[in-house]
Amino acid sequence: MTATDLTSTDLTGASCPLPLTETERVMLGHGSGGQLSAELLRDVLLPALGAGTGTGTTHGVPEDAALLDIDGTPVVMSTDSFVVSPVFFPGGDIGSLAVHGTVNDLAMMGATPLALAVAYVIEEGFALADLRRVTASLGAAAAAVGVPVVTGDTKVVGRGAADGIFVTTTGIGRRLPGARVSAGFARSGDVVVLSGPIGAHGSAILSAREGLGFESDIASDSRPLHRLVTAMVASGGRGIHAMRDPTRGGVASALNEIAAASRVGIEIAENAVPVPPMVAAACDLFGLDPLHVANEGCLVAVIAPDVADAVLTAMRSLPEGRHATRLGEVVATHPGRVVMRTLLGGTRIVDMLIGEQLPRIC
């Protein structure tokens, strides 16, 4: 809420400023990608950083990357820190994940990556063999995408001041010709599309996490999505209205963010949500909603209805989009809300994750 809003007299729905103790310190849930994260951005970070200067947010909802105008050239920029535990997990590791995460954030603004910067914070005692393995994986992932790592930084902190290794990647990208994408551009009548099955990354981390006693052969879906986005923009152009990669907070958060930023409603069908059986089993065991589980290799897109079929065909021509599917549609009713038609034909609200689900997922 901005200072201007506070001067208005309409306090409908305003919350009583209770001295809730949990707001006095950072909680793990503030990093969950759900409601607490959104509040931290809105109340603490964005006000201090000059939010509303034109880049990075739409109706208070942050974009995955900022669109800059550098002497008339549209440039997209994004940064992301990776703290995943364990460092090595089925389907990837912190090195490849750090490349894919930032490449995908650029892609969600319709950009292909030009260059990456990498920073390490390493805990004293971290095995050099593991550092070599992480760095080799990071280098290989960047090479596979075709993006050079052009600068970086390395810091070492005392034992206990970090946990193994934390990686930050920053990327700049070139906006694809014809791309005009923003979380705020969804319109009533648009088609909501999902590029593939959900929940694999979060479930893989869950099964790799020591102490949970849950073993499975689920591998993370961590992979770059810039090729997929390039194909989508080539076939759909300006009809690609909004894109998100549903990482922390899952598909539910991604859809809620689009609904909030665009001030539209979204309706999806439960029977259209592709949940792999092993992911469904893991979610049932741990009481998780697959729509809240993190992904690192799929995207949700909101697409104009006249190009939706063409875009879906283009997506399905690539391995990372082979299972692309229609999830639902954008509606004018219930703006800011995501509603799901259940398997049985009832309805329910799909809300953002509250608090923490599983910390250090990425």
Add this chain to the structure above:
Amino acid sequence: MRYLDEYRDPTLARGLLAAIHTVTSKPWTLMEVCGGQTHTIVRQGIDELLPAGIRMIHGPGCPVCVTPLELIDKALAIAGRPEVILTSYGDMLRVPGTSTDLLAMRARGSDVRVVYSPLDAVRIAVEHPDREVVFFAVGFETTAPANAMAVLRAHALGLPNFSVLVSHVLVPPAMTTLLDAPDCQVQAFLAAGHVCAVMGWTQYEPLSERYRVPIVVTGFEPLDILEGILMAVRQLEEGRAEVENQYVRAVHRAGNIAAQDAIRRVFTVRDRMWRGIGTIPMSGFAFTDEFTDYDAETRFAVAGLTTREHPACIAGNILTGTRLPTDCAAYGTVCTPRTPLGAPMVSTEGTCAAFHNAGRTQTGRTQTGRTQTGRTQTGRTQTGALSTTVASSS
């Protein structure tokens, strides 16, 4: 997925719904006892699909919600001790005590850990012999065997640094209390399948007979719930009042004898305080004499606690069914799943959270704009229960 997808099949669900519509000739009021069943009903929107006359009332079967405030404050006090590692299930960590909750304690430096099994807590105690590991055990009869096994395991290992803060409550005494209330409107129960998997259903037979009320032991998947409703409505329509078992794949009449033996060795039945309801005679577990050494309440003599419910919170009325969440001034404004004032807004099985997550508002409309025509405010006087929705969505 085998053994799961079969119980979520939309075609079979439509068949059961059609059968319920066919069988129903007059209005009936049913209560699902367990919060897990409430969760399925709300998540799948089952209450919207039932005949207009069938009203589902949410029972008091959310263990997180009925755990007394005093016990939560005890957990907070124990967690505040530097030698303690306090372990519990995730939901319990967000329940507000008088002044704070366990997650906030953790942010301030207390060692509070989420576990998925009490045996994980035993493992932590083995790994940290220099620390006191306390498991905060909440639940109905369902989780009692696992908690008993954890204590027996710690006993076998001779673990001196493991103890349990027990908040176990029992279903049949709560049902008796509900049925004894003069304004009770419940005409049939869906009993909690998991509870019966452990305890069997012999305890329900005298209840059904004495109060002339159908009781259907019911599972938790959508088809289980629908079949349970169908069986209960059939009994009501035919004027029968029996205990029937819908959950045949998991429950038989005598229950799980080995599990009951473990419970009996470690726990004894005694009076228990229920948050919002009060003390119900012989409605919970405490340690038997043989195992009192594992009782965290005595190990950490926590004294001088002054408990105070948040003044705006009407959790007591919610749990006793005298008010609806939508009657509460704090509901959806000050009190949300993000900033819960009371337990029913915390657990996904809690009635306030179930209402809130389904987008139900004070006006009786969902925020999706659908009108819930059959929704009445008359349901607010039921004891121990809540009316949610009876409408079929036009």
